[in-house]
Amino acid sequence: MNSPFAHHLGTNYCPTDEEIPDIRALLVEPSLRLQRLNAKIAELQMALEKLAEERESLVVYMDGYKALISPLRRLPLDIIQEIFLACIPTHRNCVMSASEAPVLLGRICSSWRAIAYSTPRLWTQIHLVEPNRFYGVDMPSVEAKAAQRFAATKMWLDRSGDCPLSISLICGIEDAEYTSTTPSHTPPFSQALIPFAARWQHVDFLLSPAGLDSILGLVESDVPLLQSVKLQYDYPLEPRTTQLGSLGMLRGPRISSFCGSGNDIISENLPLRWAQLTVLAMTTAGPWQSLMTSESALEILRRCPELRTCRLTVNDGMESGVPSLPAIELKSLNTLELHCEVVHYTLFHLLDRLSLPELRNFALSGRASVPHDFPSLAKSFTGWPRLESVDITSNTFSKASLLESFRSLPDTVQELKIHDIPSDPGAPLITSLDDDALAILTPTDGLHPQCPVLEVLDIVHCTDVTDEAIFRFIAARMSDEFETKLKRVHFRCNRGVVLDILPSLQPFIENGLDVSINYIVPFKPRSSPWQGLLDAPIDDLRFTEY
Known part of the structure; x- marks a missing residue:
């Protein structure tokens, strides 16, 4: 549309008083046309809404009948x-x-709820958490x-029929001083499990004192199906120590994992x-404990x-002597993990007395107790x-013993x-891992x-291994x-x-190599221009500093 x-248009021009009537005259015809278009659009929208309502009604009608012939309705019970x-x-x-599942399955419809509640195998596993009771909570x-x-x-386990059970229980924390004035009316949750002990197959209990008391009365005949037991108890036991020695359920005839x-x-x-036993793990929250x-x-x-997997936390004091027991052979041991806060020479004598012809996975963690040369793992690796798979802490060794251990790694290590x-912090840097160790593998x-x-090579907190190496x-x-290519290389550098x-x-990454090399990023203090203001943006560090 031509116009003087x-x-x-699109500028900051300000018309004169004489030009304003001319501009208004130019808008008369377009305004009438706009009104006609808006009216037509409204008419068409009403027609569309009416058609949409008719379509929705038809879809609801058809879906109802389609549901009647749905294949899911005709599935046999055993398939469902x-x-x-x-x-x-x-x-x-x-x-x-x-x-x-399984609770969710009972919330879909009445028929699914009936099927779920009448299928015992759905209810053979349960993770149970007992609420905590301590000062400050709404008792x-x-x-x-x-x-x-x-x-x-109880309802859950009743639905499990005669099936063996897998149960994990976290007993609630109790503040003795508070609960003595506001006693609990609900028994320890472990008591709800006792009537089903004959069907326990796998149990994992984090026990409180009350929870421990409730299972002390169980004997081996009460748990005929029990195969694996995991017990955690981090309270000071004192007189309960002797009671654990009489925890009769641990003599269950089928227990192979503890x-x-x-x-x-x-x-x-x-x-x-x-x-x-084929699986044995005895650990603490901290190796020093x-x-x-x-x-x-x-x-x-x-x-x-008969052990196949073994994880132990060992704490040898300075007064510990050399193990005097004779050497033993564990023909089936596949995995051995030893965790220590401080590694003493006695631990290496322990390893020297173990014959492990089938060992596939070995882990040793801990610091050296004194700054002198410990024996290397060369003798063990040779046997x-x-x-x-090998997972070790380099600080357990001097540099010489670490290099000797590396040179003795079997050709089978993957x-x-x-x-x-x-x-x-504040101590002199002591590290045994450097380019010389990596060169043995290069x-x-x-x-x-x-x-x-x-x-696979994964090195954590390395300080003296260079980027070139x-x-x-x-x-x-x-x-x-x-011939054999790397699949994964992860370095977390302490520098x-x-x-x-x-x-x-x-090029190696494009061919499938998983590489991760992380470094410590030096802290860079930043000062925001919004600092000290109540209306500062939440992410004010994004703003430019001046």
Whole structure:
């Protein structure tokens, strides 16, 4: 539309008083046309809304009849039950929550609820959490929730029929001083489980004093199906220590796996059928809290000839002597993990007395007790011809013993993880892991490196391994001349970046290598111009500083 004012559009031009009537005259016809268009649009919108209502009514009518002939309605009961069972978590026990199976399945419709409630296998797993009772909580509210969960637990387990049960229980924390003035009316949740003890198959109990008391009366005949037991008890036991020794349920005829956590649970005096154990774990919240010495660990291992997996927390004092027990052979042991706060020479004597021909996975963590050379793991590695995974703390060794251990790694090792624990703040830096250790694993001039089938290397907190050494290692291992290629390399460096090698590693990454090299980023203080103001933006660091 031609107009004498068209060239002023989009500018800051201000018309004169004489020009304003002319501009208004130009808008008369467009305004009438706009009104006609708006009226037509409104008419069409009403027609569309009427058609949409008619369509929605037709869809509802058709969906009702389609539902009658839905294939899901005609599925056999056993197929529906298998689908329901596939909804159950496989990596843990079921939670008492309407957000996941099996409770969720009963919230869909009445027919599904009937099927879910009448399928015992859906209710064979349960994770049970007892509410805490301590000063500051609303005790009536806690008691109501506890009573509700207690009753729900019984209903849940009643639905499991005669099936074996997998149960995990976290007992509530009780403030003795507070509960003495406001006693609980709900029994310990472990009491709700006692009537079903004959069907326990796998149990994982984090016990309170009241929870421990409730299971002390169980004997081996009460748990005929029990196969695996995990007990955690971190309260000061005092007189309860002797009671644990009479925990008769631990002599269950089928128990093959025992995991204990807590000072006094780590004991060779537990009434276990040691000879039939295939899995044994005895740990504490911190290695320094363990009451197990290398000698007592060796005594326990002597009783367990069928072990396949073993995890122990060992605490040898300076007064500990060399284990005097004879050497033992564990023909089936596949995994051995030893955790210590301070590694003493006695631990290496323990390893020297173990013959482990089938060992595949080995882990040793802890710091050296004194700054002198400890024996290396060379002798042990030589006796473990099938070793595939090694996880050790480099600070356990002097540099010389660490290099000797590296040179003795079996050719079968596929995964290697090294923790280079940083020194305490203010202490001089002591590290045994440097470029020389990595060079043992790096092919050079066609020479056969250690661990020729290595696929995974993970080094944590390394300080003295340089970027150049990391690149040489990766490039040599990924070269066409080397048959077994790396799959994953992770470095977490306790220093800043010196040489950025990631661009040079890009060809290997494109070929599938998983590379992660992380550095400590120096802290850079920033001062926001909004500091001190109540209306400062939440993310004020995004703003430019002046």
